[in-house]
Amino acid sequence: MIEISGLSKSFGAKQVLRGVDLVVPSGQSTVIIGGSGTGKSVLLKCILGLVQPDGGTIRLDGQDIRNGARDAFLARFGMLFQGAALFDSLPVWHNVAFRLLRGSLARPKAEARAIALDKLRRVGLDADVADLFPAELSGGMQKRVGLARAIAADPEIIFFDEPTTGLDPIMAGVINALIREIVSEMGATAITITHDMSSVRAIADRVAMIHAGKIRWEGPIADLDTTPDPYIQQFIHGRADGPIGTLR
Numbered sequence: 406m407i408e409i410s411g412l413s414k415s416f417g418a419k420q421v422l423r424g425v426d427l428v429v430p431s432g433q434s435t436v437i438i439g440g441s442g443t444g445k446s447v448l449l450k451c452i453l454g455l456v457q458p459d460g461g462t463i464r465l466d467g468q469d470i471r472n473g474a475r476d477a478f479l480a481r482f483g484m485l486f487q488g489a490a491l492f493d494s495l496p497v498w499h500n501v502a503f504r505l506l507r508g509s510l511a512r513p514k515a516e517a518r519a520i521a522l523d524k525l526r527r528v529g530l531d532a533d534v535a536d537l538f539p540a541e542l543s544g545g546m547q548k549r550v551g552l553a554r555a556i557a558a559d560p561e562i563i564f565f566d567e568p569t570t571g572l573d574p575i576m577a578g579v580i581n582a583l584i585r586e587i588v589s590e591m592g593a594t595a596i597t598i599t600h601d602m603s604s605v606r607a608i609a610d611r612v613a614m615i616h617a618g619k620i621r622w623e624g625p626i627a628d629l630d631t632t633p634d635p636y637i638q639q640f641i642h643g644r645a646d647g648p649i650g651t652l653r
């Protein structure tokens with residue numbers, strides 16, 4: 406379980422997070438929604454320790470993330486970055502096995518390759534893709550490779566940052582279904598940032614909306630459509646009129 410309480414972060418005069426309180430239950434898929442620039446990525450970066458918050462606490466299984474070994478902490482996470490973020494100069498299998506070839510998770514090369522091939526198979530890619538370079542793959546295939554990389558070390562917690570951006574609706578559906586399957590199969594805790602409402606519905610057990618630096622609404626996906634919260638209603642229906650200003 407990840408417990409975030411009173412998290413705040415400013416950049417210069419700009420207050421991005423103003424006291425975020427959120428509990429992310431283990432083994433469930435939580436999706437974070439909110440307008441552009443509301444601090445969704447900053448929140449994830451705070452959890453990963455890539456951005457230092459100004460105030461508040463983040464606990465993982467009861468322990469403050471500032472205490473304890475950094476390497477061991479990061480080894481528990483997997484991450485699918487926006488745009489897949491593959492290394493162009495490395496073949497696909499090497500991209501997937503990246504974290505298995507160095508650091509605390511290092512394995513012998515042959516074993517790392519075998520794991521990479523297994524994870525590629527898991528996301529629907531054949532072994533003949535393993536020795537290609539990322540530039541030789543379509544955007545959807547690159548996303549799958551990014552997904553295989555995110556699960557390569559069997560992480561307990563996986564972050565998906567806008568997993569369907571740039572994909573056609575069918576490929577987006579395939580990636581959503583894969584994410585859902587992987588999370589259920591691995592029993593992993595997932596946190597996804599997305600603007601894509603069909604992704605929210607396909608992936609989420611729980612939804613949290615961030616607005617004006619705080620969690621505006623949080624609840625099970627089944628309550629999303631029926632909540633009277635005007636911010637949620639405006640957001641999920643994509644209305645220009647409502648309490649969320651459109652001049653940003």
Ligand SMILES: Nc1ncnc2c1ncn2[C@@H]1O[C@H](COP(=O)(O)OP(=O)(O)OP(=O)(O)O)[C@@H](O)[C@H]1O
Nearest residue numbers: 416419421439440441442443444445446447448600
């Ligand atoms: N390192 C940084 N230095 C200065 N400002 C930053 C930094 N990182 C983020 N910000 C600012 O914090 C705000 C929130 O950014 P963030 O990337 O978290 O938004 P987001 O909700 O993920 O947006 P989007 O949905 O468009 O990706 C933005 O105004 C951004 O400019």
